[in-house]
Amino acid sequence: MLLRHVPFLKSVFIYSFTAFGGPQGHMGMMVKTFVQKRKDVTEDELLEYNAFCQMLPGPSSTQTVTLIAMKRGGIPLACITLLLWVFPAALIMGLFSFLIYFFTPGAIHGHKNIPTDLFAYIQPMSVGFVCYAAARMMGSSIKHVATTSIMIGSILATVLFRSPWVFPCLLLVSGTLSNFSNKRIPGSQQKPKRINWINLWLFALLFVGAGVVSELSRSQGWSHGRIYNLFENFYRFGAIVFGGGQALLPMMYYQFVSMPIQHHATTVLSAEQLLTGFGMVQAVPGPVFSVCSYVGGIAMSGDGPMWQMIGCIVATTAVFLPSTLLLFFFFPIYENLKHHVIIFRALEGINAAIVGIIWASGIVLFQSIQFEWSNLVVVAITFCLLYFSKIPSPLIVVGWLLMGLTLHH
Template sequence: MLYLRHLEFLKLVFIHGLTAFGGPQAHLAMMMKTFVKQRPYVTEQELMEYTAFCQLLPGASSTQTLTLIGFKRGGPVLAILTLLVWILPACTIMCALSFFVEYIEGSSRHTDIFKFIVPMAAGFLIFACISSLPYSVKNLITGVIAVITAIATFLFFGKPYIVPILIIASGIVTNLSRKRIPQTDTKPGKIRWWNIWLFAIIFIIAGVLSETARKNDWTYRKPINLFEHTYRMGSLVFGGGNVLMPIMYEQFSVRPEAVKNKNPNVIQIGKKEMLTGIGIVRAVPGPVFSIASYSGGLALKDMGPSMQILGGVIGMIGIFLPSALLVLFFFPIWNMLKKYAVIYRSLEGINAAVLGIMIGSTFYILKDVILFDGSTLGFWNIAIILGSAFALIFTRIPPPILVAVSIALGYFL
């Protein structure tokens, strides 16, 4: 079979899915080590470009970036396989946790072993910043862009609008000079419209069916409503998991209380259960969007175990499908646009902005980590930050080993 030659790549993706802690910024740093340094599936410049491009789209940016690596390696089929292999571990864990949420509510012990994951993630980000520096800062203006975007990211971290604004503004700044990259003649390529049509058709059909099921109170209206809710969120949410989670909390826990009298069969998840999932998903490897499998399981919990599992699957498909369709549609267009000087010049500023965003994210992550208070915990945090960065920069130790060491230290210390 043709795709047998990609088994090594998919194996790395699977391991990445089991060990990628720390959120999107840390995921990027781990991709840098695994798919650029350990196995040169993409270059540093390509990874930075993919990351910047995905930040401009709604959905799970780190998932979309990894999907594009698979797309480069083997086209649309491998891209979809990459997406599935990446999201399945996290979604499986989160769906399973929806069965046991009552046993872990109110307990902080489940996060104790992960207390050194944040310092480890900071070490990964330091590595990514150092590795990206030669490709992102090549002159004075890109250096200024990196510094400004780092400060802005730190000050407005978590705001859904900040990253797209920084990337677009940086691309505009480097377009002010037209001397470095002259315009060359280029022919526009053919655009494949099928996946954007599929995205739109699913969006419309899901909305119509969901509203019809609600009005007519269909017996199995909840699975239909659940798919529409998650597909809509995956289609419209900018800013990653930090933006998705409060939207889910409002959709599934807050809003149902206000409409319960008028709509008694509305999907409703208890506030405490939802907040527990929001806390746990940060300690689970893989994409933060996997919380959709947890909320999907809880949404159909009252319909029995088999429907609860189905709810986890619906949540997974609904939240990740629009991201995949959008990125696979727009990326070929982006590649065609890069042939124009105005876009090519923008990449210089965009790459510098991505570096600045990583630097700002590093400092934001570190602001809540105990470091210099003279305590034993502070000592270990510093040791893990520096040790992780040193190991990634100067050794060939795979990222999963560093993750395992951090978890082991969290357990024993």
């Protein structure tokens, strides 16, 4: 049965190599690939999936593409899609954890041996993808004064209050506001989906079990015990982090750099190594959470190459596992609930808020780039190519990579 999904999986694999710009940039790619080109989902469904994933901890763009696959072929296809989406970025960041030791200390701090010219236009290109996603979604979600007001309010709130908690708060407020209208009612009631409780039990058992095993390995001085600590650390991060991959940085800094110093212990990795990894992941396609592959590799590097590779795999698996289990458990519940009038009306406000959040993300991302007219031109050209032409997204990405290498060499 999976053979009929090969074209879809091929598109996911190509998407995983070309999706730059973090969760917001990924949305532009998803619209282009899975809505317009393949028609796996409608724009409304994509917005709804993304809004639902914003309410859960973990990587929202990863969860969204997993839901698209789940709609097509159930949990088996969703798991294969998740592996295809995560693998390229995790492999690149894992290899980078090996390569970093071949750089001189000066190169680590100054990125002298990393071909940054190649990625010169990637950030402004990502802003173009963000603007394209927001513009496309406005057509289906912003239909009257109320949704326009929610969108504008969401833009202002996201730009002014740059906290991970602003996203769930905006979704809650927007869903409440859109309930004041009594004109909209849901369509025909669908048959409730079966809820698989095993996913929630597995999530809880792993959370508790990882903590117990991690503490035993620490207190009893197990050989290579740090690998058990890493699984617990990253599983916990994946279970509680809201706000995307950027919210991981303060968590990992406290866990691996600050806390060991406070307890007069050896740090797992230096602040410079951590920040170098976060700088590199911005230039890598795929989920920002793939930085965990790099951190896991660095953390186990003192135990030899084989354990360093195991560290990459364990950290990556642990950080994506809890959010995936929660997604598989909560989405059927959400599917059952959304046919109730209150939830149905709330979706209109939530979708409008998501459009505002995406616009705001484009603004924030552009503000983080050094202002140059050339960057503004890259944003405009990328937007126009996506909106007015049929050039595939991967070719646009490759074009800007080559342009950066040519003009900055």
